[in-house]
Amino acid sequence: KHINTGKQILGPVPGVEVGDEFHYRIELNIVGLHHPTQGGIDYATFGGKMLATSIVASGGYADDLHNLHSLTYTGQGGNVMHPDKEPEDQKLERGNLALKNSMPAKTPVRMIRGFELPDGRTKHYIYDGLYLVVKCWKEMGPHSKLVFKFQLDRIVD
């Protein structure tokens, strides 16, 4: 199997097929599918432009899984994951900025879906192929703070 070179790439990762299953986030890093061990959005700069390379949708945020080929992904930040901290507006930076740039650039984003096993406590991850960001907008979250939303549709050959 392909071993992560540390270099960021857009599109498919050699040696990883759609449907491949992983047990831990660190495995996604090792094979080069998705580098952050906790962060949901991976990105890098290509030709001076920050673009998203992959996202993990594992239920941490209020994503909307329309069907097997389209979903709405929630941006990061704003203390959404920290109920004890003060909620804030999400900012157009880091992963959020990268996902926004990926829309006009029409660059592919690797999708990894996290899911709970029947035991109800173990989580696994499946590589679900390439998607495009087709829409992005801001909306009011449950705490009356701004949250970014990104619609991604599967790339159909």
Next chain:
Amino acid sequence: KHINTGKQILGPVPGVEVGDEFHYRIELNIVGLHHPTQGGIDYATFGGKMLATSIVASGGYADDLHNLHSLTYTGQGGNVMHPDKEPEDQKLERGNLALKNSMPAKTPVRMIRGFELPDGRTKHYIYDGLYLVVKCWKEMGPHSKLVFKFQLDRIVD
């Protein structure tokens, strides 16, 4: 290689040899050497008595590595690892209690040593064999709070 059955055992783990090297804490869990993914002291109840099964010495606390066959291990708790929180006396509970019980019980404790690679940021782990708790005491830590100390010596055949 042996796969973790979830069951706690005292002494050697089948399939793991002294000197075996691991890249991640989760690997120690998978092979059954040491179950907590962050905690330094693993323990379980055997015949109604809580005993330590393994410890990881990776530099997080102020341990004292006398030589390759003996070291002083610092107990857990007291917010030692949380410089932003208020320091407290460590309590004789959980891992600390298990290590204390292991001394009169003379039961073996698996030792895993963590060390930084030459790159100065990556950490690996080596299984260093079986030790006995030969001494335990309390002392005043740098914040004038009580800290537990445990001296462990390698079991020599």
Next chain:
DNA sequence: TAGACGTAGA
């Protein structure tokens, strides 16, 4: 539900 000698990347 919360604590724990975690990890990688910006």
Next chain:
DNA sequence: TCTACGTCTA
């Protein structure tokens, strides 16, 4: 130095 859709056990 800090953030991040972690991961395990009690």
